[in-house]
Amino acid sequence: MSRWQINPEQITRTLAEMVRIDSVNPSLVPGAAGEGRMAEWLSRACESLGLEVRTQETAEGRPNVIARWPGRGGGRSLLLTGHTDIVGTEGMTIEPFEPRIEDGRMYGRGTMDMKGGLAAILGAVAALRAGGFEPAGDLLLGFVTDEEYVSIGSEALVKTVRADAAILTEPTGLEIVIAHRGYAWLSLETRGRAAHGSLYDVGIDAIAHMGRVLNTLERMEQEVLPRRKHPLLGRPSVHTSAIEGGLSWAIYPDRCTLKIEHRTLPGETGEDVLALWENALAELSSADPTFSATARLEFFRPAYEIERDEPIAAVLGEAFRAATRKEPVYSGMRAWLDSAILGPAGIPTVIFGPGGEGMHAAVEYVYLEDVFRCAAVLAGAAALWTGTAT
Ligand SMILES: [Zn+2]
Incomplete structure (x- = not known):
């Protein structure tokens, strides 16, 4: 005792x-x-x-x-x-x-x-x-x-x-x-082109483009992040937090923003997480020149x-x-x-x-x-x- x-x-x-x-x-x-x-x-x-x-x-x-x-x-x-x-x-x-x-x-x-x-x-x-x-x-x-x-x-x-x-x-x-574990908060934004709802050849739909970002996020969560493992902490993860965009029925939305959170492992920095997204968004825009998006790191706390x-x-x-x-x-x-x-x-x-x-x-x-x-x-x-x- x-x-x-x-x-x-x-x-x-x-x-x-x-x-x-x-x-x-x-x-x-x-x-x-x-x-x-x-x-x-x-x-x-x-x-x-x-x-x-x-x-x-x-x-x-x-x-x-x-x-x-x-x-x-x-x-x-x-x-x-x-x-x-x-x-x-x-x-x-x-x-x-x-x-x-x-x-x-x-x-x-x-x-x-x-x-x-x-x-x-x-x-x-x-x-x-x-x-x-x-x-x-x-x-x-x-x-x-x-x-x-x-x-x-x-x-x-x-x-x-x-x-x-x-x-x-x-x-x-x-x-x-x-x-x-640590965490990183990011804002992702897709940019389209606002146009009258009838002008399909002018408008670029920022919300539909965000759908591609969401698909990428799900793939990242299900296939990419599980590859990294820590003996005490398991795998890193990512999820969406909030989404915003659009103006009205008859207008192509010019932007859509998505807030996401990554939970990170020791050794991962905010810059690493940001780079992951910059690469993913670059891939999406090389597949479609009308796709335009940016990623911003808003806050980061490291793992320990x-x-x-x-x-x-x-x-x-x-x-x-x-x-x-x-x-x-x-x-x-x-x-x-x-x-x-x-x-x-x-x-x-x-x-x-x-x-x-x-x-x-x-x-x-x-x-x-x-x-x-x-x-x-x-x-x-x-x-x-x-x-x-x-
Ligand atoms: Zn506490």
Whole structure:
């Protein structure tokens, strides 16, 4: 067993208090509460754990909270991090901000994604404090805004925080996640020629031409992308997101735009995805000189991957074995996470958090036992990583 005794009652209380705070991301839901009250609450929680606390404004009323347990020197620093925003509550069939416990699960918006992970971080620090731990390297906590939109929180955090490694406590069902996919958003536009509906020899039908693009997309999805495979992440994928075009019954449409999303594997860049489409569109226009289309890359977030024998992944595995007497499972995650910002900023990151169901869905819950175990493993990992002077 771990020598760091976590306190399940305290962690449950901590989690329930956070779930009661509405922190819906205002970029997702206009007018929503935002992360301000969560930041205030977390600042106080970190102060009462005896940590140095500061906030970092990421947008108006939306601060990151950065807490520091200074090391006595000579050790490695560790960042424990997670996001404070949650997605909207529309369509939920449970009370979003009134946490309810049943069968070892806590229900409510953000229980799984990811206030459970934040409660585990606080529970781990409390256990280390109670056990008289003294870190050699700094133990840092970073509670960031806006992960559910475009991650302005983590973008800001890596500008001011340096750490030798990080553990991101997004929900992983207690698996050690060492890879996740990225994504690219593109706009494709076909251009035709507007003309009176009777002028078949003048008009060029931009929407019909987009049909060819859609055929290409389906072929890409079914035949081309499955050829690439990653051992933990499977294949890349593409799907359509929205389409727009046309004016009226009796007019040839002069343009049609299609928004699409690619989900990418480690090593793929936005430029790679764009080139895929530029080639496909060039092929279509060489087959028909009236076909004219362009592709634009609107937004890109890379995939992420870290080797399982990287020191932080190995230390977390060791702490997992010590706390649970089980072998850790190393895995990949489909969704994009803030690790793709932390890693490229020079902070090797692994993802490890509790399990549950219903992220972004009508009924969301986290397994409380997972939150406790996560806290125990985090405490062990933090002690191993920051504890000994090097
Ligand atoms: Zn999340």
